[in-house]
Amino acid sequence: MATKVYIEDLSKHAGGSVTLQGWLYNLRSSGKIKFLLLRDGTGICQGVVVKSVVGDEIFNRAGEMTQESSFKMSGTIRAEQRAPGGYEMDVTNVEIISIAKEYPITPKEHGVEFLADRRHLWLRSSRQHAIMRIRHEIIRSIREFFDGRGFTLLDAPIFTPAACEGTSTLFETEYFDLGKAYLTQSGQLYGEAGAMALGKVYVFGPTFRAEKSKTRRHLTEFWMVEPEVAFNDLNDNMDLAEEFLEHIVTSVLKNRMQELNALERNVKVLEAVKRPLPRISYDQAVEILHKNGVEFEWGNDLGAPDETVISQQFDRPVMVHRYPSAIKAFYMKRDPNNDKLALAVDVLAPEGYGEIIGGSQREDDYDVLLERLKEHNLPQEAFDWYLDLRRFGSVPHSGFGMGIERTVSWICGLEHIRETIPFPRMIYRLTP
Template identity: 45%
Template sequence: MTFSSAKQVLDAPSGQEVAVRGWIYRARSSGAIVFAVLRDGSGIVQVTVKKGGLPDAEFEAARSASIESSVEVRGAMHEDKRAPGGKELRAASFRVVGPAQTFPITEHQSEELLLDHRHLWIRSREQNAVMKVKAAALRGAREWLEESGFTEVTPPILTTNACEGGTTLFKLKYFDRDAYLSQSAQMYLEALIFSLGRVYSVTPSFRAEKSRTPRHLTEYWHLEAEAAWADNRKNMEVQEQLVTAMVQNVLSERKEELLLLRKDIEPLRDIRPPFKRMTYSQAVDRFRTQGHEMSWGCDLGAPEERALTAEETVPLFVTNYPRECKAFYMKEDPEDPRTYACADLLAPGGFGEIIGGSERETDLRKLVSRMQAQGIAMGPYEWYLDLRRYGSVPHSGFGLGVERVVKFVCGLEHIRDAVPFPRTVSRVYP
């Protein structure tokens, strides 16, 4: 008999013979009957094992099988409203494939223990659901980007230059020279637009920020895009359509998982373009009218982003940040040269920044002047400056933190639960 998934056997009609294999999620015994809930990658199904309904040795194997033992079960499906999914599998055969020792994770464990046993905790239904949501979000992103003329490319993650600044780089020895783990693929994507026009990548990025917050990882997945002939306005339109595609695809494919993770999914249905827009200066004015002290020129931190979006139900763009807040490669806004033509996209409900983007500076002299003023060595960037020397065009791009989007969509308290094996300032094991 062919093995089916837990989800498939729940769809089988009552009385149909099926076979399923997976791991014991929970179990209890009352003498002559064993109730076991099996899980696999698709979901859970209740299995009932009755003494006399199968060989005695198999009944004893079912009775003694511990949590997380891997098993194979054959039998018939029957209606039972008390069982998960409204059906149960009544076993005619039960085989333990991989017996499990006493599982080290029980109910109400500390966060540190769960992190120490992350290789086991990822088996939980919550982590299973988060990973499926993440996959659906990325699938929605890729489908929308491909349909919109973007080509996926594969930039390197070993580099000799910094994109966002040298203080947060992971340095390593690359044979007989120094190299760094990439903070962003942006500059390589800029090079690729001269060949392909619109490009995107999904790569790991690394930032050595000593930030111990619920929204920072030292290694995270970065969806980045760059487009030729696009100004900052067009750049924001791409972002809002992309985020909408990601959220709507999750709603379409993973409603069941979302309901496991968050109480109310209805607000996600309201995420449609256009998103709200507010300038940095307007944000500062709002803080001041609310009685908060904030000087023009200071970057927005987590408290400010929470205050701006706590009552919002859709994402919010904050545009035109002061030049001193942002990186040297951004383009000055011609209507306000104190600021760059840039925008950060903040998730609603206080979840904070999920995208940072800007129009890129194409004036070679301005780029060189800024680099000199900031003491940035020219050598590692000569190839990047060549992009301005040989046929530059107006172009824009952005970087989306995949785990930050997942954290928002799933309603997670901490970003570490949006990645299977989180890397933070204090954790690189397992």
């Protein structure tokens, strides 16, 4: 048996004799010559099986395989201009591992429900493969960004005793003798505790929202990365966010161009993501809406169609800051120059992908924060530990949260968020 190699490393083995292991992506036959497309998770390579070269037994064996049968093929690697990957194999031997039953996902069109029901198989398709590789690159670059800047990863709990923004959107479960527990909808409050301990932290994990949303932008379970930095004000926070986004997009362009091409993504849009990102106030955003003929009343939150209109004015993500405090969370600090505004910032992705980042400078004054809790009718006991952060050496601090799946959706240019995560959880989907 020749050396076992992966398809992504084939360029190092040109002219060499190797073995590939994988699954049959497709088979084309022309009488005395067969073309086997082997998929191994790193790429797809075509093996050319010629009857007069391998003999009847191996030739017929190759023809027995069905789509997604697992097998090994050995032979010589040759540069081939016609091959999508640049190389193909002149096969000398084929070894079947397992013949697949009739595979439901053919290289033709399928409907959404059909594919979603077979998500565990759908992941094998080249398009899903490309998305998962880009998702991984995004996550890798996120960790690289923070790890390279002195941040400490702080894992927040998933079971929480109370809501951080009200209970209506929380998944609830029984927790032994301690009553109800909720699945976290954000690790932020714990991130703030971490920032007071370690200065610069990031929380990275799954979050849960029981919103009955049924759109292409919503999951009930999604991943969020949430940096929190002591002594950062709102401007520092925006500086961090734009440097962060630039780093992620640059990394994907550098390391996953092949996958972006497989998705037919227009990379010009991504190449434009360079600092500085435009920063506009909520007031300016409202002006833009009015100029574009959108009826919008100051004080309302921006809806998805409003965000699209605003983002279409720019060629890169846009930061909208200083929203009306009435529509923002209790922990956001008010603007000292205008009590009606919160020191909040949302980053809107281009092309109508909407909000991918939401953040703020946090309220650091004990008395003000206590007042906000009361205004929002939140139970003070549940937040006593959080108030401690203001009792014992409170400092200005800021942070933001970025939704991984919306970011993947935008960078990949996808129609629907369900393709951005291996096994999506949505209001009407819990399987597979």
